[in-house]
Amino acid sequence: MKTLRTSNYDIAGNSFFRVFRFNLLNKIVPIGNFRLGTGLKPGLVLLFLHWFGKPIFTVLVRFEPLLHKIYMKLGRAG
Amino acid sequence: MAQHVFYSLEKLIDHGRNGAFGYSCITFDLFDTLLIRRIHDPDVVKLPVARYIADLAGDAGISISPQAVQRARDRIEQAQRDETGRTFDDHEACYPVFMEQTLKHIFAEQYRPEILDTVTDYELSMESRVLVPRALFTRWLKELKELGIRTLVISDVYLPAEHLRKLLKSAGLLDLVEDVISSADTFLAKASGRAFPLVQERYDIDKSTWLHVGDNPISDGLRPDEFGIDTLVLKDGEEKYRKAVIKRYYHYGKGLPFYRGRALQQLMLPLEAENEPVDDLYVEGYNFIGPMVGAFVQHIAEECRRLGLRKIFFFSREGYTFKRVWERCMPILFPDGNLPETEYLYVSRMALAGASCAHEGLSKKSASIAMLPPGNKDFNDIARIFKLDTDLLAPLLQKHQLGTQSCLSPNHEGYDQKHSVRFMELLEDEEFQAEVRRQSADSNNALQAYLTEVGFFAHEQVAVVDIGWLGTIQRFLYNSVKHREDCPRFHGYLFAATRGIPYEGDLKNDMTGVIYDRHRFDLAASSILYARDVFEEACRAPHPTLDGYELSEDGYRLNFRTKDDAVGQAEKNQDQFYQPLQQGIYDSAETYAAASALLGYGIEDYRPWFHYQLTAKLAFPKTSEVTAIRHKSHLDDFHGSEQPKKRIVKDEKSLWDCSPAALRFLPLLRLRIFWKHVRNVIKS
Numbered sequence: 001m002k003t004l005r006t007s008n009y010d011i012a013g014n015s016f017f018r019v020f021r022f023n024l025l026n027k028i029v030p031i032g033n034f035r036l037g038t039g040l041k042p043g044l045v046l047l048f049l050h051w052f053g054k055p056i057f058t059v060l061v062r063f064e065p066l067l068h069k070i071y072m073k074l075g076r077a078g
Numbered sequence: 079m080a081q082h083v084f085y086s087l088e089k090l091i092d093h094g095r096n097g098a099f100g101y102s103c104i105t106f107d108l109f110d111t112l113l114i115r116r117i118h119d120p121d122v123v124k125l126p127v128a129r130y131i132a133d134l135a136g137d138a139g140i141s142i143s144p145q146a147v148q149r150a151r152d153r154i155e156q157a158q159r160d161e162t163g164r165t166f167d168d169h170e171a172c173y174p175v176f177m178e179q180t181l182k183h184i185f186a187e188q189y190r191p192e193i194l195d196t197v198t199d200y201e202l203s204m205e206s207r208v209l210v211p212r213a214l215f216t217r218w219l220k221e222l223k224e225l226g227i228r229t230l231v232i233s234d235v236y237l238p239a240e241h242l243r244k245l246l247k248s249a250g251l252l253d254l255v256e257d258v259i260s261s262a263d264t265f266l267a268k269a270s271g272r273a274f275p276l277v278q279e280r281y282d283i284d285k286s287t288w289l290h291v292g293d294n295p296i297s298d299g300l301r302p303d304e305f306g307i308d309t310l311v312l313k314d315g316e317e318k319y320r321k322a323v324i325k326r327y328y329h330y331g332k333g334l335p336f337y338r339g340r341a342l343q344q345l346m347l348p349l350e351a352e353n354e355p356v357d358d359l360y361v362e363g364y365n366f367i368g369p370m371v372g373a374f375v376q377h378i379a380e381e382c383r384r385l386g387l388r389k390i391f392f393f394s395r396e397g398y399t400f401k402r403v404w405e406r407c408m409p410i411l412f413p414d415g416n417l418p419e420t421e422y423l424y425v426s427r428m429a430l431a432g433a434s435c436a437h438e439g440l441s442k443k444s445a446s447i448a449m450l451p452p453g454n455k456d457f458n459d460i461a462r463i464f465k466l467d468t469d470l471l472a473p474l475l476q477k478h479q480l481g482t483q484s485c486l487s488p489n490h491e492g493y494d495q496k497h498s499v500r501f502m503e504l505l506e507d508e509e510f511q512a513e514v515r516r517q518s519a520d521s522n523n524a525l526q527a528y529l530t531e532v533g534f535f536a537h538e539q540v541a542v543v544d545i546g547w548l549g550t551i552q553r554f555l556y557n558s559v560k561h562r563e564d565c566p567r568f569h570g571y572l573f574a575a576t577r578g579i580p581y582e583g584d585l586k587n588d589m590t591g592v593i594y595d596r597h598r599f600d601l602a603a604s605s606i607l608y609a610r611d612v613f614e615e616a617c618r619a620p621h622p623t624l625d626g627y628e629l630s631e632d633g634y635r636l637n638f639r640t641k642d643d644a645v646g647q648a649e650k651n652q653d654q655f656y657q658p659l660q661q662g663i664y665d666s667a668e669t670y671a672a673a674s675a676l677l678g679y680g681i682e683d684y685r686p687w688f689h690y691q692l693t694a695k696l697a698f699p700k701t702s703e704v705t706a707i708r709h710k711s712h713l714d715d716f717h718g719s720e721q722p723k724k725r726i727v728k729d730e731k732s733l734w735d736c737s738p739a740a741l742r743f744l745p746l747l748r749l750r751i752f753w754k755h756v757r758n759v760i761k762s
Contacts, residue, residue: 002355004361005349009320009344011344013361014366014691019694022698030756031601031693031697032601032603032690032693033601033602034602035334035336035685037334038337039330039334045326046326053319054319057315057322061085061315
């Protein structure tokens with residue numbers, strides 16, 4: 001017995017780590033057409049998000065107004 | 079008065095629960111508080127509605143794209159907000175007003191009030207599907223009801239209270255609250271704080287015993303606090319995390335097609351109380367096979383709409399699952415209802431094989447198909463499959479120096495090439511073919527009576543749907559009826575077409591593999607060849623296979639295989655084993671349809687993800703996945719019981735036949751077998 005979704009919002013039995021690993025393998029062994037695959041940067045971002053996102057968001061939500069101000073300033077600067 | 083901010087739902091509810099006795103009324107914000115959305119952006123829900131309106135307009139002869147519909151809606155909604163802002167503090171909009179204006183703008187003189195009703199119903203149904211009640215709030219609402227504390231829902235949204243009640247009802251919360259107040263009805267919102275005096279007056283609430291709970295620090299925190307109400311504001315880090323995950327999958331999917339299927343599955347994942355522990359096979363049905371079956375039926379529907387097909391026949395027995403998935407998906411994916419009728423057709427290779435010989439006799443192709451399974455060896459196997467009487471045919475076989483036990487398959491001991499040559503001569507013997515046609519006539523007549531009754535010949539063209547693999551059922555069915563003038567044109571859709579025997583399509587008969595087709599070089603999708611039986615077992619109907627068609631006094635009779643013998647019992651056990659897997663597929667159908675409707679994608683968008691799924695799950699599976707999913711024994715009457723040469727059996731052994739120990743401990747086993755598979759695919 002297991003749940004369909006893991007606690008870090010990943011697919012049970014098909015974690016993003018497995019997806020990312022497969023995409024890396026596909027760079028070496030011709031597995032099939034994944035149409036550009038995960039991409040390195042998006043893959044790493046999602047891997048980081050699935051693994052560490054929960055504690056990070058739990059902490060950052062306390063500083064939301066401050067972060068919002070920073071984002072706004074960065075946006076204006078950009 | 080006090081405003082308390084909480085960073086976890088549990089702590090907020092604990093606080094509220096402890097202080098609840100001091101309050102006579104608790105008001106709740108609705109969206110992102112009592113109900114959460116599966117998607118990060120509420121505006122995404124508007125996109126399927128825009129597509130629906132564009133389809134309705136198309137039916138009325140008005141050509142407009144979904145994007146243009148969305149732009150018109152946004153423009154008219156904004157105009158209403160600007161207009162409201164001139165009279166009220168809040169820039170609110172009201173859905174029935176701006177949607178009616180939008181529809182009048184699109185449909186012009188063809189507008190009827192029923193169009194607004196159907197569009198509203200669809201928008202609310204889509205909203206309901208993406209909304210999930212928060213389990214802890216639901217439990218608290220039940221406790222408050224038992225305590226006799228009044229509970230109200232206040233929302234700043236463009237949907238009027240009447241619509242919000244429908245959403246709460248489908249979420250199972252309507253009975254737990256006294257009433258629902260929406261800013262769309264009065265244009266007095268929480269954002270300006272004007273909603274609170276209105277609610278106080280309308281429901282006669284004492285401010286000192288009023289608690290408000292919500293997620294917005296201004297609307298649900300500052301404004302009620304200024305009015306003198308105690309407030310609890312939820313800043314849920316986990317919820318923000320969940321939305322960050324789906325947001326990334328959704329946006330990455332726009333640039334990288336691989337993520338489209340992953341975003342689909344992210345939207346399908348259960349939230350809150352939906353995420354209960356389930357059987358391992360159910361997980362595989364829901365997370366692995368379900369989305370592929372959903373995409374398969376969605377593709378068939380799109381093809382039927384494109385080609386104008388008005389009837390689909392789902393072939394037994396795997397078509398049973400496809401039809402059930404179709405019935406669950408279609409009202410969500412294609413709400414305009416412009417879809418073909420569906421019919422479950424009782425057919426099987428065994429039942430159709432004999433009937434297919436009634437007009438052209440036993441063809442070389444049909445005989446080749448019969449000899450394809452390694453367990454089939456001689457003419458007895460051919461006679462078993464095509465239901466021929468060997469006693470009557472024996473003299474004709476002898477004429478060509480063949481016996482019923484002359485080995486016709488090179489897979490078996492005793493094979494001589496001369497047997498094949500003589501067998502080909504036999505097939506060219508008109509006397510032999512005349513006897514075959516005579517013996518098959520009754521079965522064919524019974525089949526035609528059955529097909530006439532189900533309206534098979536009432537259409538110029540029909541779609542026929544099966545799981546795979548050679549398209550034998552479609553081939554036999556077409557051969558049985560192609561002589562008729564009213565024979566419809568066949569558009570065959572297979573889940574996977576392996577085409578072990580070339581399919582001789584013609585202008586009235588074509589066949590396409592949707593998930594996999596050998597005619598397209600598709601290495602990843604070809605992984606389906608690793609475990610075809612798993613897909614068959616997963617989709618098989620819980621009734622015995624059809625043995626044949628017989629003429630009866632009232633027309634025809636369908637003869638089903640007995641369930642009482644050892645094979646029947648084994649099949650029953652097999653069905654029970656795969657029941658959780660099938661349930662997972664069915665349960666995924668509606669969530670697939672809702673997610674796919676939100677994303678607006680089709681099978682070509684999901685294909686890269688399915689490629690990954692098929693390769694990862696079938697060619698490079700975890701040992702636990704193989705042991706959980708693989709079939710105990712696949713039962714097939716088409717296969718004979720003769721034992722082929724050891725070399726043939728050895729060559730046929732695949733990864734999914736390996737022992738758990740071999741799967742777990744043999745290094746590079748998967749890679750080695752995959753490499754062999756790649757060579758086979760390239761060579762074929």
